[in-house]
Amino acid sequence: MSEKHIQAYKDYVKGLKYKDLAEKYGVSVNTIKSWKQRHGWERKKGAPSEKSVHTKKGGQPGNKNALGNRGGGAPAGNQNAVTHGFFSKFLPKDTLSIMKEIQERSPVDMIWDQIQIQYAAIIRAQKIMFVSDKQEMIKELKKKKSVLSETNEVEEEEYEFQFSWDRHATFLNAQSRAMAELRNLIKQFDELAHSEDERRLKLEHMRLSIDKKKLEIEELTEEDKTFEITIVNKGEDND
Known part of the structure; x- marks a missing residue:
């Protein structure tokens, strides 16, 4: 059905x-x-709950021994x-x-939540770590302090430089790890989720997207290796 x-x-x-x-x-x-x-x-509030009917052990209906006895249940507000x-x-x-x-x-729902969070993080990283140009360089202030001398006050600043190839390599490594974690989560979901779970279709789209990104990363990594080898060979030729 x-x-x-x-x-x-x-x-x-x-x-x-x-x-x-x-x-x-x-x-x-x-x-x-x-x-x-x-x-x-x-x-709806007050909806009946279909429970099996059974007779409680203890005093019978109408037994006055039970009057004033609140029973063994924990009172309202009790930590129990x-x-x-x-x-x-x-x-x-x-x-x-x-x-x-x-x-x-449920455990399946929690894994699904993690899948969505991980997938969103992978997509977001595409924007954060995007390298527009090979010559691109980011300069960030790492440390700043004031040094007093006998004559004046001098400010010392320490900068960190991020070159395009460093950012690109960091991005590829981070994406590979994130995708491996995502594939592991998808595998867990497949094992636990019911065969009729509607979310399986969405997972298939995610899986195809991940495989595509993985191939792109592998191709880019190979290009980087080729580029590095070419530089070394040129250096050797000059010798």
């Missing part, structure tokens, strides 16, 4: 749990969580009721807030 997630959503609103939904529609629990995240599933009660003693509020937000994220 191509619209499984629509039917699953209707059952989710009724109160079915992830595990029950997964069994009913023949998918993994992670796929159900992925559908919830992607399609924005929400339960907080999912990350232990961590709340040591971690900052911002970190705890993030941990709460990712409770609904």
